[in-house]
Amino acid sequence: MTIAQHLLETYHQWAGFETIFLKAIATGQGHSYFGGPPDEPARAQVPVHPPTLAAPMSSIISVANLSKTYGSGFKALKNVNLDIRRGEIFALLGPNGAGKTTLISIICGIANPSEGKVLVGGEDIQISYRKARSLIGLVPQELHTDAFESVWATVSFSRGLFGKPKNPALVEKILKDLSLWDKKDNKIITLSGGMKRRVMIAKALSHEPQILFLDEPTAGVDVELRKGMWEVVRALQQSGVTIILTTHYIEEAEEMADRIGVINKGEIVLVEDKTTLMQKLGRKRLTLHLQGKLGALPESLSKYKLELCDSGATLVYDYDTKGERTGITSLLSDLRTAGIRFNDLDTTQSSLEDIFVDLVRTS
C-alpha cells in the first residue's frame, strides 16, 4: 500500500467517524454519551453522569502552588495555580518544553510534584489518589499501545484497570462511535496512526471519566482528520465531560476552547475566556490603500506608529483595542491635513496566534 493509499484510507475512516459524531449531536445522543440512546439496554447498566455535573462554574480541577523540579535541576513548573471548570473545554497552549505535559502528568499521577497541591473533583491526588484518578481519562501525546493485543482486549483491559465491572455493551458503543468496531479483533500493530489514536481515546473513555485529558490530540494529523477530532471533543463536552487539551495549533484552541491558558517556561502566563481574551488582547490593524505612492512619511505624522508598505502604496497602522483612544480619528484628520488621500481602507483583528506569540515573547 502506498502512502497516498494509506492516507486516503485513514481519511475515509475519519470522515465516517466525523459523520457519526455529527449525527450523534444532531440526534441529541451526545447528551448521554455513556448512556446510549433511550431504547438501548446499555442505558440501564451504564450510569449517566450525575446531575451535579450541570453546575457550570465550579472547579473540577484545582492546582495550587504546583512546582516541579527534575533531578537534573530543570524547573519544569514554577508555582502553577490553575482552576479547571466543570464541563468546559480548556485549551492549554505553550511552546515546546513549556511544561504542558509535565502539568498533565502530575495531575494524572504519572509524575510526582515537587511542591504544591492538586485537587481533582475535590480529592487530593496524592492522598485520595483512587477517587481522583478514577475521574480522569488520559490520552497521551505519544501513541503508546500494546502492539500485539486486539483492540477489544486493550479497551476492556483499561476498563478493568480502572476498577469498573465488565460492560461489553458500553465498549461496543465506544468502538462503534469511534469507527473501530470492524477492527475490534485486529491487533493494534496492524492499525494506522489515526486508528491507534482513536484506540487510545477509546481506552480513556472505557472507564467513563468525568475529565478527559487530550495531550496534543491532533499532532501530526492532517487538517481534515483534525476537524473530525474536534467534533468528537464537542460531542464529549455535550455529554458532560470536562476536557483539557494541549495543542500547538492555535486555530484548534480558537475553534474549540471555552477558556485558554498559556504556559511558558513552566509558568502560567495567562488564563482567560477565549472571547474575552480575543477582545482584551486583540490588536487591530488599519490598512490604507493610498491614491498615490508616498516616498516618505511627512513629519506631521511621525507621532503615529505608521509603516509604509508596498513601495509606498499602502500605509499600515497597528492599534490596540484595549485603549480608550485608538488614535484613528486624529490619524485620519492629520492625513487629510497632510494631503494624503486613499482609495480604500480595511481593518483586521489579530488572531489568537498573534496574541500567543506576543505573550510568549514578553513572558
Next chain:
Amino acid sequence: MNHRAIRAIYLFEMARTWRTLLQSIVSPVVSTSLYFVVFGAAIGSRISQVEGVSYGTFIVPGLIMLSVLTQSIANASFGIYFPKFTGTIYEILSAPISYFEIVLGYVGAAATKSIILGLIILATAGLFVPLHIHHPVWMLAFLVLTAVTFSLFGFIIGIWADGFEKLQMIPMLVVTPLTFLGGSFYSIDMLPSTWRTLALLNPVVYLISGFRWSFYEIADVSVSISIGMTVAFLAICLAVIWWIFRTGYRLKN
C-alpha cells in the same frame, strides 16, 4: 482494594503466556528433557547413587528449581519492562490502583506461570525416572515460595533495566551460574571443603536443598535454614519494591 484492576493485570499477563505457549511452556519442557538425557542418562550411568537416591531421580528437584527460578525472573521482568519500553506504563501509573495491587497483578501472573511450568516439568520427569514425593505439601510450599520470591526479584530487574541487555544481564550472568553452582546436579557434600564453604554463600543452595528435602528427605542444609533464607530473600525483595514505589525509581519522574 481494586480487585478488578488486579484481575485485569493478571489476566492480561496470563493472556500473553497463552499467546506465546510454544516459547513459554514447550521450550522449557524440551530443554529439561534434554538435561535428563545428558545428565541423567550419560553422566547418571557413571554415578550410581547420591545419598541413597538414583542420580536421575536426585536431579529432578534441582532441574525444576532451575526452570522455576529462571522463568519467574524472565516472566516478571519482561512483564513490567515491556510496558515501560512501549510507554503503556502511563496507564498503569494513572489508574486508581495501589502499588501493592500492581505488584500482585504482575508478580501473581509471573509466579502462576512458573508454578504451572514447574509442575509440568515434574510430570515430564515422571516419564524418565520413578518419583516419590515424601512431603507433597512442603514441596508445593517451596515451589510457591520460590516462584513468588523470584518473580518479585524479576519485577525489580524489570524496573531497573533500561534496555533489553540489562534485562538479560542478571538472569544470564548471576542467576544461571548460581543455580548451576547451587547443587542442581550434585550434592554440595560432593565438593571439596573449601568449595563447600563457598557454596554456602550461594542462596540458591538453600532453595534447592529445601526443595529436594521435600522430595527425598535428603538435604545439604537444615530445612529450617532453607525456609529462613527463602523468606529472608522474599523480605528483601519486598523491601526493595516498597522503596521503588515510594521513590518512583525509574517509574515516575
